[in-house]
Amino acid sequence: MKLCTIHWRESTAAARVEGDHVVVLEEHADVGALLRAGDVEATAEVDGPTIALDEVRFAPVVLAPSKIVCVGLNYRAHILEMKRDLPEYPVLFAKFPDTLAAAGEDLPLPPESPEIDWEGELAIVIGTAVRRADAGQAAAAIAGYTIANDVSMRDWQFRTREWLQGKVWERSTPLGPVLATADEIPSDARMRTVVDGVLKQNGDIHDLVHGPVDLVRYISTVTTLRPGDVILTGTPGGVGHAREPQEYLASGSVVEVTIDGIGTLVNRFVAEEP
Incomplete structure (x- = not known):
């Protein structure tokens, strides 16, 4: 479905x-x-x-989740390109509901950041409330999956050791276009991010250090996950910040994130007036 x-x-x-x-x-x-x-x-x-x-004019798949939990450094290829060690535990940060945007929507490039990057991601959507889940409960709590673009203001992200200020800009996280149940997604599904017609990311969605069930188990140990909550599972290799030379989004850039079995999340970026 x-x-x-x-x-x-x-x-x-x-x-x-x-x-x-x-x-x-x-x-x-x-x-x-x-x-x-x-x-x-x-x-x-x-x-x-x-x-x-x-x-259809899409809205974000979920309008007002109680929690948006994000996982950094979770794809092996991305960890290596960012020159980090594989994490023993999930690297977590959070977003706010007003970061969400819709598929097909024009998104702002705030003038305060010249280093705005793309991060295509598989997102988990929670279907039932769960706390301290075991593996079976965690799997049952997942309603399905959608696509996110964790647009990151890299200069702000790396001002301090904490990433929050580079990850929570308003309307910086498109989510959609659809939620697909697990049976819709092929076992060999891949995620591809195309920027202005050029393939930038191409990763196996199973190349995760911490998979969806493990993430629901881990996060639900800390806090109750409720229906409509969203977990962004991380991005594969190919982000602009890790390239030589580094690449960032410009006004007019179009980013397309495709995951087999779900669809394609497309957004155009435009300069925001201060």
């Missing part, structure tokens, strides 16, 4: 993707609300208004 959140009648609504169209699930304001209601499986049979997929 694939679900999404769309703009609908002056507001937003969850929707189910059916081939070349979506079925609007009007009772739920977004996928997060649908997950909190606990009736995801039942939506497979729900009828509603339909819209052609190419006419």
Whole structure:
């Protein structure tokens, strides 16, 4: 099953993707609300208004998660390019809900940072509340997966040893276009990030030091994960900051992040007025 959140009648609504169209699930304001209601499986049979997929205006898959937990240095290839050691434990940081943006949306390049980088990522969406999960509970708590671009202001990120200030700029984390359940994603799925038509990242989504189940287990030890919460699992090699010479986004840049079985997250970046 694939679900999404769309703009609908002056507001937003969850929707189910059916081939070349979506079925609007009007009772739920977004996928997060649908997950909190606990009736995801039942939506497979729900009828509603339909819209052609190419006419849909997406919103972030989840509008207001209680938590957005991010994992740094989790792909082996990326760890090596950043000249770091493999971490024994997940490297965690957090984002705020106002960092989220939608697939297809123009995103701002703030004038305060000239070093804005791309990071295509597989994102986990939590479907049921879980605390101190074992492996089985962690796997059952995962509603599905979506795509994120953890746009990073590198000069701000590395001002201090803590990364937060480079990772929480408003509307810097597009999330979407859809949530796909695990059965939609092939076992050999890869993630590819294309910037202005040039392939920059091409990684196996299973090249993780800490996989999805391990991350849910670890994070839920610390805090309760709730329906609609999001975990960004890290980025593979190929980010602009690690290149020689270094590369960053410019006004007009278009970033496309594709994960097999989920789809493609596309955003154009434009200079933001101070």
